[in-house]
Amino acid sequence: MSSFENGLATAPSPTTRSSSSTSWEKKTAPPHTKTLRWVNDKRGAKKSRCARERRDSESNLSIASSEVSSANVADVSEEPTSIDTEPDYTPSALECFGEFSLITAPTELLSAQERVLFQHFSERVAPVMVVLDSVSNGYRHIILPLACQDQVLGRAVSVVAAFHLAQQAPDLAPIAEAGHRAVVEKLRRDSLELEPNQLFNPYTLATILVLLVGDTITGASNYRYLLEMLACLMRLPESVYMLPGSVRAFFMQQVKMFQLFGLPLSDVDKGLQIMSTAPEHYLEFMDYPEIAPTSEQFMNLQLMRSAICDACEIYRNCADPSSFSPAVSVDVIERLRHKVIGLDSFSKGAHALVWTYYIAAAESVSPEHREFFTERLGSLYQYTRFGSIPAALQALQTIWNRRKARKWIEIIMDDAPILVM
Template identity: 40%
Template sequence: MAFRGDGEVSRCAGENRVRELGETGGRNISVPRYLKGFDKVNSPRFKEILGCAFVVYGVDPIRVLCEAGVGRRGDERLLEVLIRDMDSVRLVDLGFDPGCFQCSKRRIVCDNTEPACIKCQKKGIECSGSGRIRFSNGVAQRGKLKGCSIPVADVSPESAFETQRQAAAAAAAPRTIRWKADQSRDARRKSVKRRENIGERGVATRATEYNNDAPTQEGTSSPSAVEGNQVILACPRDQLADTREHTQLIINEADPIDEAVEEVVAIERAVDLAIAPVSNSPGPIHPWIAPLSPQARMLMSHFADQVAPVMVVLDNVSNGYRDVFLPLACEDELLRTAIGVVASQHLALYNPSFQSAADEGRAVIISRLRRDSLEASPDRVFNLSTWATLIVLLVGETITGSSEYSHLLQTLMCLIQNVGQIAPSAARDFLTQQSHMFEFLGQPLLGEAHGVQALRLPLDHYLDWTYYDLPSDSEYHNLLHLSRMAFIKASQIYLGRVTSTRDQWDLLEELKQLVSQIDPDQMGSHALVWVCFIASADSRDPEHRRFFVDRMNRVFKKTKFHNISAGMQCLPAIWSQQDSGRWTQNISKLAPTLIM
C-alpha cells in the first residue's frame, strides 16, 4: 500500500507545526529536515514504507525511530520489519505519545486531555482516551469475527469438568517418540504425501508468526498433519533450508518402539522452531466460574480470607471451608447464598450497611430449608448441599453471637442421623469432622442432658477435627497434642460440675498449665475459646478467672467474633450463682450463645 498524498498531515515538531504534502504514488514524498543524513533515505522503497506508515498509523514512525536512535543504522529491512510490526511497538516507550485513537485516525495532534480530549469533544465524537487499551463487546472489532461473541457451551458444570478430566488424562498418557527411520513403509509413504501437500499450500508452522490476524476456520488444514494415532510435526522450510535433511519427529501413541534409537540426530535451531502439534479436537478447558456475579465473588473471597481461617485449627495445612465449600458453592445456589450471608455478617462487624442484606438472606435460607423439609423428597433434604449449608449458618451464629443457634444445631444433629445414603467423598469426611466439632462444643451449652450425652462418648470420636496429616518432624504435633489434652481436661471439669458441687481447683490448675504452653499468638491458639470459657465459668480463684478471660479476650481481638465477647459478658452472672447451685444447670439461659 502506497501513500496517497491527497490529504494534509499535521504533526508537532518541538514548538513549530510542520505541514508537508506527499505526492500521489508515494515515491516522491518530500523528506523532512530531521531525516537529512539518514542512510538510504532517498530510496523509493524507503519512501513507500514511510508513506504506508503515515496512512496506516496516522503518525510518523520514522521520526520516532530516529529520535530513539533505531534508524541511524540505515538498515532499510530493519525499518520495514519495525513498521510492519508497529502494533507490537509501544510508541510511548519510544518517546512519542500518539494520544487518543480518534485523533490518530483523523491525523491530528491530540491534546491528551483526560478522560476525553478537548478536540474530540469539540467535534462531538466519543473519545477513547489516551493509550491503546480498548474493550470490545465481541471477539473482534473488525475482520471476519466482527460482531461474534465468545461461544459458551450450554452444558452442566459436572459434565464439563468430567470432559476436562478425560481430556487431561488422555493428554497425560505416556507417548513414545521414534525417528522417521523407525516408522513403517506405509507410514513413510503417508508422510511423503503430507509433506508434498504442505509444500503446495506453503503452510508455515512458526507458531503462526505472520498469521495472527487470520482466524483459524473450520475445514482449514493445520501445519501439523494428524491421522489416526500418529502426529507428524513439520518444521518451516525457511528454517531448514540450509540443512541436508529435514528431521521429523513422529509421535506414536499406540505402537511401542520396536528398535532402540542408535543415533542421536541434532536438530539445529530447535529453540526457534515451533513444533507444537495443532489438534483438530478442542483442548482441555480450565475451570472457570461463569455464572457468578461480582458481588458473589467478592463475598466468597471475603469468606475464604477472613472467616475460613478462624474455623479450623491449622489454616496453612488444609482448610475445608475454602477447599471444599467454595467449589461446592460454585455449583449449588443454596450453599453459595449461605456463604454470602455469612460473609455479609462478618462485613457488618465493620460496616453496618451489610447487616440488612445478611438478615434477609439468612431468613430466606431458613425458610427454604424448612419448606424442603416439609415438601421435598428425602434426597433433596439429606444431601451435601443441605449439610454444608447448616454448617455455614452455624459459623454465622458464632460471628454474630446469636442466641438462635440451638435450632440450627439440633437440625444438624437430626440430619447427621440420616446421611447414610451420601456416597463417601472428601466433602463428606470434612462435613463429618465439622459436625463432630459443633456437637462436641455446642451440646454442653444446651444443657446438662445434652452435655453429658456428648462428653461421655469416646472423645476421639468428637476430636477428629484436630487431627492433620503432618510429617513426623512437624512443629504442629505438640500444638495439636496440647490442644486435645486441653479439650479433654475441660470436658472433665464440665462433667465434674454436673455430678458435684465441690471445688475443682486441681483440675483448673492442670488446665491452666496446659494452656500456658501454647503461645497466645501461635497458630491454632484461637481454637481454645471453649476450653477457656468452661474453665473460667467453673473458676473460683481470681487468678484462674483472670488468666482464662485474658486468653479469650486475646482471641476476640484477633477474630472479632461476637460469640467470644458475648461469652465473656455472661461470666459475671455465672459466677454469681456458683454458691447457690451448679452453673451447668442454667447454662442455656446464662450463656445463650455458641461459644467456641
C-alpha cells in the same frame, strides 16, 4: 414429624433468643433433578492440573474485601429461589480429591457482590474454622465450590461473610439478618415440600454447617435448632456416604466438632452423652497426618487436644451430680492453665481453644483463674473477630454473679445460649 421440621419451623433470626415452637404439616412435591455431580478423574492425571485449577479458582475470587459496602451486598437479603433443573454448568474441576473431581459452576457466574463476600469468607472466616489453615481447608476448597453450584448454600456463605464484615461496617448487619431469614425460610419450606431423599443432600448439610459458623460469628442462639437439623441429617447418612472419602471425612469432622462444642452448651443430658464418649472420637478435626511427630506444631496440637480433654472433664464434673467435686474442678483448672500457659493468641491453632477457655472460666472461682482465661478469650477475639467471644465474656459476668445459687451450666442454658468456639 421430624426434629428437622421442628427446628426449621422455629429457628429465630440471628438477633432473637426465643424458645417458641410451631408445628408444620409435611407435604410432598415433585422430585427436583438438581444433583451433586462427581466424575472419575484418571489416576494418571497430573497433580499440577489440580494445583493450576485451584490457583485459577482463587484468582477469580480476588476482589478485595475492603471494597465491600452496604450497596455491594444488597442482594444478600433476597430470598433464594428453588431451582428445579440442574444448571447447565460448564464443567470446571476447581478441586481434585483423590480419584474424583468436583464439578462446579465457573466463578464467572457469580455476581460481583458474591465474589467479594466469597473472598472474605475464604480469607477471614475459613481460616478460623479449622485448626491449621492449609490447602486442605474444607471451608475454602469444598464449601465454596459447592456454593457455586447451589443458590441456597451460596446465599448462606454470603450472609455469614456479611455478618463478619458487619463488625467493621454495621450497615451490613440488617442486610445480613434479612438474608439469614431468607435462607432459613427456604430450608423450612423445603422441609415441608420435598421428599426426604431430596431434602437430605450434601448441599443442605453444607448449608447447616455454614449457618452454624454464622452463629459463632453473631453470638446468636439459633445453633440449638441447627444442631437438631444436623442430627436429623446424620440419621439419613446416604447423602454423606456417597461422597468421595476426603470430602466425606471433612463433613464428618465438622459435624463432630459442632456436636462436641455445641451440644454441651445446649442440653445437659446431651452434653453428658457426648462426654461419655472418649473425646478423641470428636477431635478428628485436629488430625493433621502430614505434620511430623517430631515438630513443634505436632507437640502443640497434642497439647491442645489434652487441654480440650481437661475442659471436658471440668464439664462432666459440674454436670453430673453423682460425681461433682469442687476440689477436682480447681485441680483440673490449674492443670489446664499450666498446660496452655505457653500457647498465646499468636500460636498457630490456638483459636481452637475458645470453648476450652470458656468452660474453664465459667467454672473458675479464684480471681487468678478468671483473669487468666478471660484474658485469653479477649486475645483470641482480636484474631478471630467472632462475636460469640465478646458475648461469652459478657455471659461470664452473669455466671459469676449467680453461681452461688445455680450451676453455671444451668445459667448458660437459660440466660446465655451461645455457641462459643
